[in-house]
Amino acid sequence: MEKRLAGNVQTVLGLISPDELGLTLPHEHLLLDLTVRFQLTEESVTARVMAEKPVSLDMAGWLRFHLFENRDNLMLDDEELAIKEVFRFKLAGGRSVVDVTNWGIGQDPHALVRIAHATGLNIIMGTGYYTMDSGCAEVLKAKSEDEIFDDILRDIMVGTDGIRAGIIGEIGADSWPLHDIEIKSLRAAARAQRATGAALTIHPGRLEESPLQILQILDKAGADLSRVIMGHIDRTAYSFESMVEMAKTGCYLEFDCFSLEGYYPRRYGVFDTPNDAARVNYIIRLIDQGYLNQILISTDTAMKARLMAYGGPGYAHIPENVIPWMRAKGMPEEVINTITVENPKRVLTFAPASA
Numbered sequence: 207m208e209k210r211l212a213g214n215v216q217t218v219l220g221l222i223s224p225d226e227l228g229l230t231l232p233h234e235h236l237l238l239d240l241t242v243r244f245q246l247t248e249e250s251v252t253a254r255v256m257a258e259k260p261v262s263l264d265m266a267g268w269l270r271f272h273l274f275e276n277r278d279n280l281m282l283d284d285e286e287l288a289i290k291e292v293f294r295f296k297l298a299g300g301r302s303v304v305d306v307t308n309w310g311i312g313q314d315p316h317a318l319v320r321i322a323h324a325t326g327l328n329i330i331m332g333t334g335y336y337t338m339d340s341g342c343a344e345v346l347k348a349k350s351e352d353e354i355f356d357d358i359l360r361d362i363m364v365g366t367d368g369i370r371a372g373i374i375g376e377i378g379a380d381s382w383p384l385h386d387i388e389i390k391s392l393r394a395a396a397r398a399q400r401a402t403g404a405a406l407t408i409h410p411g412r413l414e415e416s417p418l419q420i421l422q423i424l425d426k427a428g429a430d431l432s433r434v435i436m437g438h439i440d441r442t443a444y445s446f447e448s449m450v451e452m453a454k455t456g457c458y459l460e461f462d463c464f465s466l467e468g469y470y471p472r473r474y475g476v477f478d479t480p481n482d483a484a485r486v487n488y489i490i491r492l493i494d495q496g497y498l499n500q501i502l503i504s505t506d507t508a509m510k511a512r513l514m515a516y517g518g519p520g521y522a523h524i525p526e527n528v529i530p531w532m533r534a535k536g537m538p539e540e541v542i543n544t545i546t547v548e549n550p551k552r553v554l555t556f557a558p559a560s561a
């Protein structure tokens with residue numbers, strides 16, 4: 207059965223040749239429930255009113271800097287809107303989207319099939335468990351490492367009504383200190399990666415130390431680090447040196463928060479998130495150090511405020527804005543193609559499974 211996967215990419219509509227992927231967004235959400243991240247940071251009545259208002263266009267300015275303080279903002283719950291929004295990416299030359307919405311934040315296989323049919327995009331679905339405080343909290347707590355491993359394996363090999371996952375993750379590991387429950391989930395994911403040949407994508411903690419600790423755990427559990435994607439680099443690593451440390455392990459560094467320039471979640475006290483220009487500069491420096499083949503970019507659109515309908519740049523931001531900036535900075539076409547086409551293709555193509 208593994209032989210069937212090796213050398214192919216698994217979309218929600220079935221296996222395709224890696225050459226069909228084209229311009230790919232490796233870390234997005236088309237439908238999700240991220241209300242687990244909702245937080246009321248102020249006692250005031252005003253904050254409470256803003257927290258419960260349905261998102262509307264006139265809130266775009268406020269939402270830009272209060273991403274987690276409105277509950278409705280954290281729900282992508284309109285399938286027709288999702289189709290319209292992601293179709294813009296296709297019109298801009300996009301071909302494939304990885305939806306890393308997994309267990310705990312509302313993985314929706316049937317909806318992804320409908321969106322794939324409606325848009326003609328290749329859609330690759332994520333699997334495994336999100337963070338231990340998300341919708342999967344009780345399940346994750348109760349299951350053993352072996353059971354989690356089996357769950358992931360089944361979602362890749364059998365799927366839901368034949369709709370199979372094509373990537374493991376985003377595996378949530380953002381507790382600090384890293385909790386045993388999330389370590390168990392990481393270890394199971396690492397083993398499932400080896401057993402299937404799938405790529406493994408990680409949602410790390412917000413401290414700079416978090417990714418390296420996670421990579422160590424994955425390594426010990428037998429993961430192939432050259433097929434691990436460390437996500438959210440741009441909201442986690444604030445020094446070039448720590449990016450290089452990560453790159454040395456051989457993993458992919460995913461700058462997946464492009465267009466997110468108002469990331470100031472008060473509870474983490476993090477205020478150093480780069481803007482898009484700084485992201486591109488980091489990428490250029492990493493390429494200079496020899497890490498071109500480990501760079502991925504995406505927008506991790508996971509909130510209403512980031513959709514065009516609500517005043518955001520939407521899913522087409524990479525081809526419409528970022529790629530032109532890269533050209534303006536003097537990055538050769540070939541390098542841009544490596545980042546946006548070849549790197550996603552390499553990692554999404556199933557490797558031979560090894561038990």
Ligand SMILES: [Zn+2]
Nearest residue numbers: 376409437438
């Ligand atoms: Zn994430």
